[in-house]
Amino acid sequence: MPENLEKYLLTPGPLTTSKLTKQAMLRDIGSWDSDFKKITSEIREKLVNILMQTSNINKIKNSDPYISIPMQGSGTFSVEAMLGTFVPKTNKALVLSNGSYGKRCSTILNYLGRDNDFIDMGDFLPPDPQLLEKKLEQDPHISHVIVIHCETSSGILNPIKTISKIVKSFNRSLLIDSMSAFGAIPIDCAEIEFDALVSSANKCIEGVPGFGFVLTKKSVLEKSKNNSHSLSLDLYDQWKYMEEKGQWRFTPPTHTILGFLSALNQHASEGGVLGRLNRYEANKNILVEGMRDLGFETLLSDKWISPIIVSFLYPADENFNFKTFYNLMKNQNFIIYPGKLTVADTFRIGCIGQIDNNIMRKVLKAVKASLSEMNVKSAIPKNSIIAEREKLNSF
Ligand SMILES: Cc1ncc(COP(=O)(O)O)c(C=O)c1O
Numbered sequence: 001m002p003e004n005l006e007k008y009l010l011t012p013g014p015l016t017t018s019k020l021t022k023q024a025m026l027r028d029i030g031s032w033d034s035d036f037k038k039i040t041s042e043i044r045e046k047l048v049n050i051l052m053q054t055s056n057i058n059k060i061k062n063s064d065p066y067i068s069i070p071m072q073g074s075g076t077f078s079v080e081a082m083l084g085t086f087v088p089k090t091n092k093a094l095v096l097s098n099g100s101y102g103k104r105c106s107t108i109l110n111y112l113g114r115d116n117d118f119i120d121m122g123d124f125l126p127p128d129p130q131l132l133e134k135k136l137e138q139d140p141h142i143s144h145v146i147v148i149h150c151e152t153s154s155g156i157l158n159p160i161k162t163i164s165k166i167v168k169s170f171n172r173s174l175l176i177d178s179m180s181a182f183g184a185i186p187i188d189c190a191e192i193e194f195d196a197l198v199s200s201a202n203k204c205i206e207g208v209p210g211f212g213f214v215l216t217k218k219s220v221l222e223k224s225k226n227n228s229h230s231l232s233l234d235l236y237d238q239w240k241y242m243e244e245k246g247q248w249r250f251t252p253p254t255h256t257i258l259g260f261l262s263a264l265n266q267h268a269s270e271g272g273v274l275g276r277l278n279r280y281e282a283n284k285n286i287l288v289e290g291m292r293d294l295g296f297e298t299l300l301s302d303k304w305i306s307p308i309i310v311s312f313l314y315p316a317d318e319n320f321n322f323k324t325f326y327n328l329m330k331n332q333n334f335i336i337y338p339g340k341l342t343v344a345d346t347f348r349i350g351c352i353g354q355i356d357n358n359i360m361r362k363v364l365k366a367v368k369a370s371l372s373e374m375n376v377k378s379a380i381p382k383n384s385i386i387a388e389r390e391k392l393n394s395f
Contacts, residue, residue: 010335011353012203012348013180013200014208017208024262031247041246044070047215050182052066057190065217066215069213078200079108085227085234091143092117098148099124100340101153102120102148106118125395136167136170145174149185150180157185157308164191175197178198178199183203185204186274201263204276221239279356283355298311314345320379
């Protein structure tokens with residue numbers, strides 16, 4: 001872990017990166033130069049390899065390979081690129097929403113003028129397979145279903161395997177926002193069939209912000225020509241240009257890409273997806289256990305908590321004040337994350353980035369010291385959320 005004079009970002013990206021990643025960015029490189037073209041091609045290949053690491057490759061057709069297309073901008077730019085490139089203008093999409101990133105997909109589709117429907121499960125309940133089946137049965141116009149892999153606003157890990165089976169049984173296409181999950185949560189693309197999956201540089205691969213990427217099949221991409229509403233966010237054009245010229249269509253975030261190549265190599269040295277998952281799981285287990293020992297309650301029951309980020313309910317103690325808590329944590333070098341929910345007051349602590357079990361133990365000490373500084377006697381939350389949480393048991 002880094003000798004870190006900076007603050008630890010316990011957030012879902014930008015996150016704490018390693019010294020090696022930061023060092024890799026300490027040089028300038030020409031975006032048209034052959035060295036940079038080589039790096040772009042290497043990155044694209046390594047991203048596909050990450051997907052293949054946890055996939056049953058014997059079931060994947062050689063004639064229809066998976067490919068990756070990087071896209072400049074934050075993760076949302078790549079989500080918008082994915083929706084605009086893969087959902088044809090005359091088609092209809094169904095968004096499975098259980099948090100703010102699902103809602104954002106629906107907002108994007110509205111901006112793009114794509115007909116869409118929405119199954120809203122509120123703040124944190126998982127997508128309901130029966131509701132999905134019913135919608136697909138009733139509405140033959142829906143050609144694409146969109147699901148969020150880890151809904152980072154609550155931290156829930158959505159059951160994408162179940163969703164993908166249903167979508168496939170109705171012969172529709174699946175698009176996955178795996179922004180905060182790809183690289184640490186295994187996906188077998190032979191089992192979970194998707195048309196496209198999106199993530200970004202500054203999540204589980206542990207790079208810095210600047211671009212996102214989409215994984216898709218060559219056959220799917222070839223069919224998407226002329227779908228896009230946008231010049232700069234057209235994944236088909238981006239891919240064609242990269243294939244033909246080896247370079248990005250428009251100015252790429254060169255330093256971010258240098259850092260990302262280093263981050264990918266570190267991802268491999270750590271044991272790839274499973275290595276990363278192990279560390280994040282250990283971080284999550286220490287965090288959840290330690291916070292519960294202090295009296296905190298998690299928003300979600302264990303089955304649904306992801307090793308990416310965990311939501312905790314505010315303590316009922318009237319001396320608890322999130323702003324004060326945030327600043328006290330910051331003074332101890334930890335940046336935590338506010339909640340985003342409507343049903344309950346929560347805050348979030350991320351488990352991803354260059355953080356290990358030693359750091360997580362220090363986080364817990366800092367939480368304990370902050371509570372004591374605020375004179376919060378108990379971190380036990382109000383009862384009001386318990387009934388809401390019980391609903392999770394029916395899924
Ligand atoms: C699941 C998910 N989708 C989309 C985004 C948006 O990414 P960005 O904030 O980089 O635009 C995030 C960001 O955390 C996310 O977690």
